[in-house]
Amino acid sequence: xxxxxxxxxxxxxxxxxxxxxxxxxxxxxxxxxxxxxxxxxxxxxxxxxxxxxxxxxxxxxxxxxxxxxxxxxxxxxxxxxxxxxxxxxxxxxxxxxxxxxxxxxxxxxxxxxxxxxxxxxxxxxxxxxxxxxxxxxxxxxxxxxxxxxxxxxxxxxxxxxxxxxxxxxxxxxxxxxxxxxxxxxxxxxxxxxxxxxxxxxxxxxxxxxxxxxxxxxxxxxxxxxxxxxxxxxxxxxxxxxxxxxxxxxxxxxxxxxxxxxxxxxxxxxxxxxxxxxxxxxxxxxxxxxxxxxxxxxxxxxxxxxxxxxxxxxxxxxxxxxxxxxxxxxxxxxx
Amino acid sequence: xxxxxxxxxxxxxxxxxxxxxxxxxxxxxxxxxxxxxxxxxxxxxxxxxxxxxxxxxxxxxxxxxxxxxxxxxxxxxxxxxxxxxxxxxxxxxxxxxxxxxxxxxxxxxxxxxxxxxxxxxxxxxxxxxxxxxxxxxxxxxxxxxxxxxxxxxxxxxxxxxxxxxxxxxxxxxxxxxxxxxxxxxxxxxxxxxxxxxxxxxxxxxxxxxxxxxxxxxxxxxxxxxxxxxxxxxxxxxxxxxxxxxxxxxxx
Numbered sequence: 240x241x242x243x244x245x246x247x248x249x250x251x252x253x254x255x256x257x258x259x260x261x262x263x264x265x266x267x268x269x270x271x272x273x274x275x276x277x278x279x280x281x282x283x284x285x286x287x288x289x290x291x292x293x294x295x296x297x298x299x300x301x302x303x304x305x306x307x308x309x310x311x312x313x314x315x316x317x318x319x320x321x322x323x324x325x326x327x328x329x330x331x332x333x334x335x336x337x338x339x340x341x342x343x344x345x346x347x348x349x350x351x352x353x354x355x356x357x358x359x360x361x362x363x364x365x366x367x368x369x370x371x372x373x374x375x376x377x378x379x380x381x382x383x384x385x386x387x388x389x390x391x392x393x394x395x396x397x398x399x400x401x402x403x404x405x406x407x408x409x410x411x412x413x414x415x416x417x418x419x420x421x422x423x424x425x426x427x428x429x430x431x432x433x434x435x436x437x438x439x440x441x442x443x444x445x446x447x448x449x450x451x452x453x454x455x456x457x458x459x460x461x462x463x464x465x466x467x468x469x470x471x472x473x474x475x476x477x478x479x480x481x482x483x484x485x486x487x488x489x490x491x492x493x494x495x496x497x498x499x500x501x502x503x504x505x506x507x508x509x510x511x512x513x514x515x516x517x518x519x520x521x522x523x524x525x526x527x528x529x530x531x532x533x534x535x536x537x538x539x540x541x542x543x544x545x546x547x548x549x550x551x552x553x554x555x556x557x558x559x560x561x562x563x564x565x566x567x568x569x570x571x572x573x
Numbered sequence: 574x575x576x577x578x579x580x581x582x583x584x585x586x587x588x589x590x591x592x593x594x595x596x597x598x599x600x601x602x603x604x605x606x607x608x609x610x611x612x613x614x615x616x617x618x619x620x621x622x623x624x625x626x627x628x629x630x631x632x633x634x635x636x637x638x639x640x641x642x643x644x645x646x647x648x649x650x651x652x653x654x655x656x657x658x659x660x661x662x663x664x665x666x667x668x669x670x671x672x673x674x675x676x677x678x679x680x681x682x683x684x685x686x687x688x689x690x691x692x693x694x695x696x697x698x699x700x701x702x703x704x705x706x707x708x709x710x711x712x713x714x715x716x717x718x719x720x721x722x723x724x725x726x727x728x729x730x731x732x733x734x735x736x737x738x739x740x741x742x743x744x745x746x747x748x749x750x751x752x753x754x755x756x757x758x759x760x761x762x763x764x765x766x767x768x769x770x771x772x773x774x775x776x777x778x779x780x781x782x783x784x785x786x787x788x789x790x791x792x793x794x795x796x797x798x799x800x801x802x803x804x805x806x807x808x809x810x811x812x813x814x815x816x817x818x819x820x821x822x823x824x
Contacts, residue, residue, distance in 0.1 A: 445672075445679060452662050452673045459660035461644035462622060462653060464677025464740055468643075 264415050273417045274538040275531065280423045280492070282530025283430035287485040288507030289514065289522035290437065291478030296517045297454040298474035301374055304381045305359060306482050307504015308388040312355070313348050313483025314495040315396055318403050320344035321487075325404060341406045345429070348487050349480045356479025357472045359384070364475070365468065385501070392497040400496035422491040429488055433481060434523050441519065450474055506533075506549040512556050515563025524564055528552075575600040575744055575775050576652075580630035581620055581640075590616045592799040593630070596777075598744065603766060603776045605790035605807075607783075609819060613799040614779045615657055618746050622654045623647040635743060649677045653737035654746035657779075659729045663722030667713060667732055670721050671704040674739030707735050711765060727758040734765075738774065745769070747778040751785055763789055787811065795819070 263272050291306050324340040363384065367377050406425065411418040441447035453460040453470035461467050486500060493499065510529045514521025529549055537545040556563060576598040583591045591613045598604045606614050619625045621632055623644035632640040639647055653674075662670050679700055708714040711731040716724060721732060730750055737745050750766075751759050759782065766776060766789050780786045786793070787807045795802045795810060797819045803810060810816055 445676070448665075448669065448673060449676055452665070452676075455662045455664060456660050458624070458656065459662065460673070461624075462648055462656075462660075463674050463736065464645045464648035465673070466643075466645045 260415070269417060270538060272415050273419075274534045276414060276417055276419055276423065278531035278534035279527060280426050280530070281534060282510075282527030283427050283523075284485045284489050284503060284526070285507050285510040285529050286523040286526025287430055287433065287481045288504055289510035289526050290434070290519060291481045292507060292511040293514075293517050293519055293522045294474050294478045294481075296511075298450070298471045299360075299364065299368075301364070301377055302381070302508075303359075303364075303475075303478070304378070304385040304504070305388065306478065306507065307500035307502070308385045308392075309352055309355065309479045309482040310486035310489075310500030310504060311392055311497060312388065312500075313352050313486030314490045314499055315392060315401075315486075316351060316483070317344050317348040317487030318401060318490055318495050320347050321403065336408045337404065337406050341425075345484060345487050348483050352483030353476040353480040356476035359479065360472045360475035365471070389497055389501055396495075396497065398497065400494040402494050403491040406491055420492060422488075426488040426492065429484065433484060437477075437481075437519065502546075509549040509553040511563075512553050512561075513563055515565035515567030518563065518565040518567045521563050521565035521567060528564075574598065574633075575635060576621070576777065577633045578617075578621060578630065579633070581617070581627050581632065582629035583616060583620055583625055583627050589799050591620060591627075591796075594796065594799070594801050596794050596801070596804075598775060598777050599792070600743075600775050601770065601773075602791040603770060603778065603789050605786050605793040606777065606779045606796060607781075607786060607793060607810075608796035608802070612796040614796050615748055616799075617796065618654065618748055618779065621647075622652060622746060645677070648740055648742075651741075651743040652746065653740050653742040653744075655730075655733040655737050655748055655750065657748040657752065659726075659733055661721040661729055661733060661736070664720060666718050667708065667721055667724065668701075668704055668717040670732055670736050671707055671739050672700060674736035675700055675704065677740050704739065707739055710738075710768070711735050726753040727755060730754060730758075731765075734769075738769065738772075742774060744775045744777060747776060747780075749779055749781060751780055751782045759785060 263275060267275075288306055288310060292302060295301060295303050295306075321337070321341060321344040324343055325337055328340055363380060364377055367380060405422070407421040409421055412421045412424060414424065439447075441451060449460070449465045450470050450473065452463065453465050453467045454474070457467045460470070482500070482504075485503070489499070489503070506529065507526070510525040511517075511522050512525070513528055514523070514525030529552065532548050532552060533545050536548045562568065574597045576596075578594060578596040581591055581594045581596075582589065594613075594617060596604075596606070596617070606617065608614050616625070620627045620640075623639075623642055623646065627640050630640070631638060634647075634650060634652060637650065639650055639652075642650065662673060665673070679696060705714060705717065708717055711734065713724075713728060713731060713735065716728065721729065724732060730753065734745070734747065734750060737747075751762055754762060763785060766778075770776060778786075778790070787810075790807055792804070793807055793810045794804045795813075795816050802819055803813045803816050805813070
């Protein structure tokens with residue numbers, strides 16, 4: 240995409256956001272505003288997960304079911320770090336600000352997940368691929384690993400959802416006239432930050448460019464002096480890092496439990512398809528569309544339908560627009 | 574010798590694709606590799622460039638064993654290559670393709686590139702200027718902003734060559750550079766190969782276009798059923814009865 244076109248699209252998106260904002264503030268009922276905010280927050284989480292799916296698909300041509308469980312691990316690990324650092328630095332009093340310790344926990348958790356992602360690729364995926372195992376078996380292996388992690392987490396942390404201590408001193412903030420948890424705002428800001436950083440990393444840095452090159456054409460990249468095996472490992476690491484961030488961000492809002500990531504992770508596939516499977520920007524947009532669709536269905540139709548909408552959208556997109564919003568290649572060459 | 578492949582052998586199951594091949598490449602010259610379809614020419618390139626691991630023999634480049642190294646390490650050692658089937662980063666623009674080609678020559682840290690440190694900026698500027706110069710070298714400077722996939726077939730070939738040259742190799746392996754080029758482009762390729770040689774890059778090339786090959790190559794190896802059938806200067810090769818038989822299929 241040319242620079243001009245990118246700027247134009249950014250401007251259009253900004254204009255659309257301002258119009259939506261003005262509409263919500265001036266005309267929308269409070270319920271709609273609340274649903275919109277929750278939808279965007281949830282959408283950011285789906286987006287982070289789907290972003291990981293896209294990275295993995297581009298780098299390895301595979302899908303990984305472990306993504307959601309890395310999110311669970313991220314949530315538990317984040318909670319563990321957060322509790323530990325609160326005990327270390329904090330006074331433990333009610334209502335103290337823990338923003339610093341929370342950010343520290345986010346960074347540490349992400350680093351751990353990053354390593355986990357690299358190990359997952361190097362230790363299992365790459366090993367299987369080197370044995371010339373067919374892609375379908377590698378995908379099955381990720382399903383197996385996913386269940387191992389789910390049940391392992393169950394053994395370690397038990398089945399009861401754990402509450403996460405609040406990060407901020409205030410319990411509520413006012414956004415477009417709606418009182419919401421400040422952690423929701425943090426979630427949106429940090430998710431958006433991740434996406435923007437990923438965008439600049441992938442397009443502006445030499446390392447990002449070589450990751451894209453390795454994903455586009457492994458043979459050519461290798462001939463250009465790029466260590467494709469390392470690039471692929473790093474990409475899985477980044478995908479894992481994003482999932483863990485999603486986990487730790489969602490913790491203070493939903494609590495932490497062993498099926499947290501599995502549920503959200505599965506719906507993340509839908510977000511990836513809506514945006515165009517394999518497209519970074521599509522993943523984010525798809526996530527937000529899915530988040531909004533879910534909360535609106537829950538708010539205006541019924542909350543039992545809420546968990547169906549992701550899969551209905553997935554099938555609908557496969558039939559009507561398999562290339563997703565960003566027109567990723569979806570039809571096999573024949 | 575710049576490159577010495579000795580006794581290179583690779584088998585796929587029962588098939589011996591390259592059979593005890595000895596090939597030497599002298600610096601500053603164009604060495605050609607010809608042979609009928611399926612003779613193992615591209616497989617031989619893959620053996621040198623690290624795509625395949627050879628089963629027997631050794632490859633010595635500039636006095637150093639390079640067989641067993643991985644593809645990106647061989648590029649770092651100073652050999653780059655093009656592919657018979659064009660392998661460009663089709664969605665990246667032409668300039669970025671060349672920049673990726675420079676990858677192994679640009680050494681700055683991840684953090685410096687993320688935060689655009691002054692050192693990195695000046696390196697970036699130098700690299701950009703160099704990339705533009707290289708595009709000028711093959712006359713693609715006006716297409717710098719185009720997605721590589723939108724170029725004509727001949728232009729894509731040229732771009733792949735430039736991307737190969739971007740890593741400042743001592744040796745470039747060209748796998749059928751003239752394939753898919755029109756006659757005008759072919760005529761210019763002749764000149765381009767000489768100019769590449771003029772910049773101090775040695776060429777080892779596979780080519781089916783005999784007119785082109787006999788015109789530019791200083792020395793030619795003939796591969797047939799994986800074995801070296803003959804080698805010599807173009808005039809000798811053209812007279813060699815074994816070569817004529819292999820090509821015409823008579824007995």
